[in-house]
Amino acid sequence: DVKVTQSSRYLVKRTGEKVFLECVQDMDHENMFWYRQDPGLGLRLIYFSYDVKMKEKGDIPEGYSVSREKKERFSLILESASTNQTSMYLCASQYRGNQPQHFGDGTRLSIL
Amino acid sequence: DQQVKQNSPSLSVQEGRISILNCDYTNSMFDYFLWYKKYPAEGPTFLISISSIKDKNEDGRFTVFLNKSAKHLSLHIVPSQPGDSAVYFCAAPDQAGTALIFGKGTTLSVSS
Numbered sequence: 001d002v003k004v005t006q007s008s009r010y011l012v013k014r015t016g017e018k019v020f021l022e023c024v025q026d027m028d029h030e031n032m033f034w035y036r037q038d039p040g041l042g043l044r045l046i047y048f049s050y051d052v053k054m055k056e057k058g059d060i061p062e063g064y065s066v067s068r069e070k071k072e073r074f075s076l077i078l079e080s081a082s083t084n085q086t087s088m089y090l091c092a093s094q095y096r097g098n099q100p101q102h103f104g105d106g107t108r109l110s111i112l
Numbered sequence: 113d114q115q116v117k118q119n120s121p122s123l124s125v126q127e128g129r130i131s132i133l134n135c136d137y138t139n140s141m142f143d144y145f146l147w148y149k150k151y152p153a154e155g156p157t158f159l160i161s162i163s164s165i166k167d168k169n170e171d172g173r174f175t176v177f178l179n180k181s182a183k184h185l186s187l188h189i190v191p192s193q194p195g196d197s198a199v200y201f202c203a204a205p206d207q208a209g210t211a212l213i214f215g216k217g218t219t220l221s222v223s224s
Binding site: 004009031033035040041042043044045048050056058090092094097098100101102103104105106108 | 121144146148153154155156157158161201205208209210211212214215216217
């Protein structure tokens with residue numbers, strides 16, 4: 001089974017802080033993704049990566065950046081956290097395009 | 113503009129009956145669709161998919177039907193069980209075939 005592990009289940013940070021969310025997958029998948037889930041809005045794509053050091057913006061990249069230095073690890077960075085970034089963050093990995101994505105359990109991030 | 117739409121935010125069904133979850137899409141170029149199930153505080157889990165060359169795909173109690181002319185797909189769960197209570201997301205890969213475009217989800221409640 002594919003395992004996607006997100007470093008924290010719950011996180012509380014203050015406005016203006018730099019926040020790092022980490023994600024690791026164990027299946028040598030090419031593609032990795034960061035989404036946020038908000039009530040009534042479904043899952044929205046923030047960034048994705050199709051290879052080491054490669055990244056593409058999703059639908060809502062503003063206020064975020066990402067890093068993929070190793071194939072198995074994809075990090076989401078909130079450069080200066082704001083209260084509107086309080087959300088559930090979900091990481092996913094995918095063997096290749098047009099295949100199912102496999103999700104981690106999510107990080108519930110609260111920005112105070 | 114939403115390319116994948118789930119117009120019913122919620123659905124309530126009695127145990128043993130059929131649950132039908134609906135999804136509409138606007139982009140006729142979509143050729144692969146997925147359904148995910150999500151419990152609270154967990155990541156989405158891949159449930160079932162269908163390619164546009166088929167009009168039906170079945171896996172145990174779950175069947176997905178695709179009507180390309182109507183740009184509509186549906187997920188049937190028969191018989192419904194209380195453990196099926198979750199949020200169900202319909203999704204389709206973007207034109208690059210990489211990122212998924214999700215609907216906003218339908219919350220299914222199955223009562224015993």
